[in-house]
Amino acid sequence: MDLLYPLKFKPVYIDKIWGGHKIQTELNHVEAPPQQCGEAWVLSGVPGNQSVVTNGPLKGNKLNELVEVFMADLVGEKMFTEYGEIFPVLIKFIDANDWLSVQVHPDDDLAEKRHKSFGKTEMWYILQAEKDSHLICGFNKLLSREEYEKSVEQGTLKRLLNYEPVKAGDAFFIPAGRVHALGPGILLAEIQQTSDITYRIYDWDRLDAAGLPRELHTKEAIAAIDFSPCHNSRVEWKPEKDSSAPVVRSPKFNVNHVWLNQGMKKDYSELDSFVAWVCIEGSMKVSLDGAPDEINVQKGETLLIPQVIDQVNIFPQPQVKYLEVFVA
Numbered sequence: 001m002d003l004l005y006p007l008k009f010k011p012v013y014i015d016k017i018w019g020g021h022k023i024q025t026e027l028n029h030v031e032a033p034p035q036q037c038g039e040a041w042v043l044s045g046v047p048g049n050q051s052v053v054t055n056g057p058l059k060g061n062k063l064n065e066l067v068e069v070f071m072a073d074l075v076g077e078k079m080f081t082e083y084g085e086i087f088p089v090l091i092k093f094i095d096a097n098d099w100l101s102v103q104v105h106p107d108d109d110l111a112e113k114r115h116k117s118f119g120k121t122e123m124w125y126i127l128q129a130e131k132d133s134h135l136i137c138g139f140n141k142l143l144s145r146e147e148y149e150k151s152v153e154q155g156t157l158k159r160l161l162n163y164e165p166v167k168a169g170d171a172f173f174i175p176a177g178r179v180h181a182l183g184p185g186i187l188l189a190e191i192q193q194t195s196d197i198t199y200r201i202y203d204w205d206r207l208d209a210a211g212l213p214r215e216l217h218t219k220e221a222i223a224a225i226d227f228s229p230c231h232n233s234r235v236e237w238k239p240e241k242d243s244s245a246p247v248v249r250s251p252k253f254n255v256n257h258v259w260l261n262q263g264m265k266k267d268y269s270e271l272d273s274f275v276a277w278v279c280i281e282g283s284m285k286v287s288l289d290g291a292p293d294e295i296n297v298q299k300g301e302t303l304l305i306p307q308v309i310d311q312v313n314i315f316p317q318p319q320v321k322y323l324e325v326f327v328a
Contacts, residue, residue: 004073004306006286006295007058007066009051014039017208020097022187026128027093027300039094042302043276045087045194055295063087073308076273079327083194086118088327089253091278091302092190093127096182101214102136102161102202105195106224107176114220115197119176121252122192123235125323126170127280130185137172137180138162138230148227152218157202162230171235171247171255177226178233189278191325193252199224244324256324260284260316269310273326277303281321287313297322 011029016038023040024032032040043063044051050062058066064085072080079088105111105120112118124135140162143151151157161179164172166186174180179201182188199221203214237247237257242264244256258277268275283298289311297303297320305312314320 003057004070004308005056005288005291006309006312007053007304007306008055008295008297008301009043009063009304010054012041012044012049012051013037014041014049017206017214018096018098018100020095022095022128023093023300026187028298029093029300036097037095039092041090041092042278043087043089043091043304046090046196049196070306070308074274074306076271076307076327078272079274083118086194088194089276089325090192090194090196091276091325092192093300094182094186094188094190096184096186096188098184099204100182101200101204102157102179102181103198103200104179104221104224105176105199106197110224111195111197117197118193118195120193120195120197121176121250122174122190123248123250123253123255124172124174124182125189125191125247125255125257125280126166126168126186127189128168128187129166129170133166133185134163134183135166135172135181135186136161136183137164137174137233138178139227140231141229143227145222145227148225149222152201162233164233169239171237172233173235173248173250174233175226177224178230179225189280189323191248191253191255191278191323247323253325253327257321258324259319259321260314261319263313263315266312266314267310268305268307268312271326271328272307273328274307275305276325277305278323278325279303279320280323282319283317284320284322285315285317287315289313
């Protein structure tokens with residue numbers, strides 16, 4: 001459809017008790033709150049926090065409004081059949097200045113039963129990590145439900161968690177049901193299903209701004225948790241210069257790392273999906289064949305390529321790295 005073109009969006013900023021300032025200072029989001037900005041939702045169809053177009057004739061439209069109007073031309077036939085008028089992935093930047101709560105997300109079946117929602121499988125790509133930064137992904141041994149409940153009651157849960165050291169370029173895949181948490185000093189990009197359902201199971205005994213403990217979801221979480229051990233949740237992948245390197249393959253989303261030092265034409269004619277580009281380093285100019293205008297994309301920005309667009313020209317300025325997100 002002629003009206004569709006590569007789309008840019010206004011981020012939604014979320015203050016968090018554990019947030020910092022790196023979304024503003026490291027990712028060029030000058031409109032982000034200067035302190036305790038924990039998340040920037042850069043591509044979101046979550047009701048109440050939808051992305052709004054900032055470029056071209058569709059400026060001012062919300063993401064799900066575009067799905068409703070353009071349907072498969074925007075997201076792909078399979079995606080529109082499965083997800084309807086809700087955009088199927090949520091992309092965020094997260095700045096952890098302190099430990100996030102230890103949490104778990106339900107799978108599709110449990111989320112549908114309890115919340116009439118999709119579940120939440122996600123992945124993390126580490127953009128920056130301070131020395132000795134760690135995150136939590138899963139348990140360090142096989143647990144029974146009884147052992148887990150006892151550890152929660154006695155306040156010893158953190159001894160049973162699997163801690164992973166992190167550095168820039170690391171990637172982690174977190175299927176629904178796996179307990180997890182980010183530690184201080186980590187800036188990352190998160191790709192996930194479109195869902196905002198979180199069961200908080202431990203919050204490091206801290207208090208909120210009113211001096212009260214934050215709410216836990218101990219009972220709700222039990223049915224969602226996978227009690228299996230997780231000794232190495234890091235995804236094995238290798239960057240490839242002037243090419244796309246696979247990072248994650250899953251039924252919920254796929255992610256490539258693209259590193260370009262020279263111009264390239266991307267061909268998506270065989271792909272029945274939208275494609276989102278999350279710029280993580282450098283910048284690029286983007287154009288379509290026959291179109292007079294170029295679109296500038298800088299570090300910290302996300303560009304949505306509708307399914308109906310087959311080919312896109314990329315011109316690094318002079319180098320660019322981005323995450324390429326699609327569903328297939």
